[in-house]
Amino acid sequence: MAAHSDAMVAIRNLRLDARTEQGPAHILRGIDLDFARGRIIGIVGESGSGKSTLVSCLLRLLPNNLDRIEGEILFEGTDLLKLPPAEMNDWRGRKIAMIFQDPMTALNPLFTVGTHLRDILRRRFPQLSRQEIRERSLAMLNKVGISDAPTRLDAYPHQLSGGMRQRIVIAMALLVEPDLLLADEPTTALDATVEAQIVELLDRLRQDFSGSIVFISHHLGLVAELCDDLCVMYGGAIVETGPVAEVLARPRHPYTRALLDCEIEDGQEGRLATIPGEVPSATWTMDACIFASRCVHAAEVCRQGPPALLPAGEGRKAACKRSFEVLP
Ligand SMILES: Nc1ncnc2c1ncn2[C@@H]1O[C@H](COP(=O)(O)OP(=O)(O)OP(=O)(O)O)[C@@H](O)[C@H]1O
Ligand SMILES: [Mg+2]
Known part of the structure; x- marks a missing residue:
């Protein structure tokens, strides 16, 4: 992971609480994370670990029941x-783009593909002529692997397959020419074959993308294929980060180990099986290691206060007091 100085994005001690009837829910518990230019960072973790909330913060789309947000x-x-709201809005359209899990959240069923692409280009590059907008739209559709592009410009979202819609959404994000591309489970709604095609597409597109890509997934196999760096989240905290190949070859946190074991056990499908036990409630005050209640290696020291996210080898960090003892 990049050092502070060459990071394009540096998240520092980000804490987010939401108000609930049970008291404040600690959804992000002090996140420290860097994104470097030219790299794809994968964020994994079970459902509820805070992945979507983290990327929403990057767009400053905060929950309505926000109680407090701290950090940078x-x-x-x-x-x-x-940033003042108007400036943040401008950043959203220029520097940061998002690909959601369900392409229909980004597509208006009443507008054609061409209208979607045109609206984005007009907003981002107001000086373009109609002809230039059309040319750029067609070129982008070709780039994301949509054949018969001129006909597709006149199609409505419901006339396209799920995989094709997600390609359109990727095209929309790339037309913005963002520095930071956020993809929150962009393939989860697709079948395995189409999923593989989309991952291949993202891998190809990265060649002429100079910014950084954040790719959220439940699927460690996909992350291993596509990403350079990995960030493992659990219960609103980061438990481990580092170059993806090294982390997966030799995890430094028992939670990463457990996720990997699930993936291996689940074999064919490649989806995560489950780790025994339950994710701690978001209202829990972190007075111990957050994974201790489910960790096969938990000892007294793990219950005596939370571990810090500390260096654990070249470019790596882990938040486990027993890391080197139990994962040699
Ligand atoms: N506005 C909110 N108010 C209260 N709790 C919330 C709010 N938003 C999210 N949460 C809770 O915070 C936790 C993290 O949610 P988030 O959606 O970020 O997780 P995730 O890692 O993206 O999960 P998934 O893999 O299911 O998409 C969950 O327990 C969720 O229920
Ligand atoms: Mg999510």
Whole structure:
């Protein structure tokens, strides 16, 4: 993972609480994470670990029941959390783009593909002529692997397959020419064959993409294929980060180990099986290691306060007091 100085985005001690009837829910519990240019970072973790909330913070799309938010999201030195709303809106359309899990959240069923692409280009590059907009739209459709592009420009979202819709959404995100591309489970709604095609597409597109891509997935296999760096989240905290190949070859946190074991056991499907026990409630105050209640290696020391996310080898960090003892 990049050092602070060459990180494009540096998230520092990001804490987010939401108000609930049970008291404050600690959805992000002090996140420290860097994104470097030219790299794809994969974020994995079970459902409820805070992955979507984290990327939503990067767009500053905060929950309605927000109780408090603390820390910094430094984008090339500018704290996104402090930007005036109008400026933040501008950043969303220029520097940061998002691909959602369900393409229909980004597509308006009443508008054609061409209208979607045109609206984005008009907003981002107001000086373009009609002809240039059409040419750029067609070129982008070709780039994301949509054949018969001129006909597709006139199609409505419901006339396209799920895989094709997700390609359109990727095209929309790329037309923005963002520095940061956020993809929150962009393939989960697709079948395995189409999923593989989309991952292949993202892998190909990265060749001429100079920014950084954040790719959220439940599927460690996909992350291993596509990503350079890995961030493993659990219960609103980061438990481990580092170069993806090293982390998966030799995890430094028992939670990463457990996720990997599930994937191996589940074999064919490649989906995560489950780790015994339950994810702690978001209202829990972190006075111990957050994974201790489910960890096969948990000892007294693990219950005596939370571990810090500390260096654990070249470019790696892990939040486990017993890491080197139990995962030699
Ligand atoms: N506005 C909110 N108010 C209260 N709790 C919330 C709110 N938003 C999210 N949560 C809770 O915070 C936790 C993290 O949610 P989040 O959606 O970020 O997880 P996730 O890792 O993206 O999960 P998934 O894999 O299911 O998409 C969950 O327990 C969720 O129920
Ligand atoms: Mg999510």
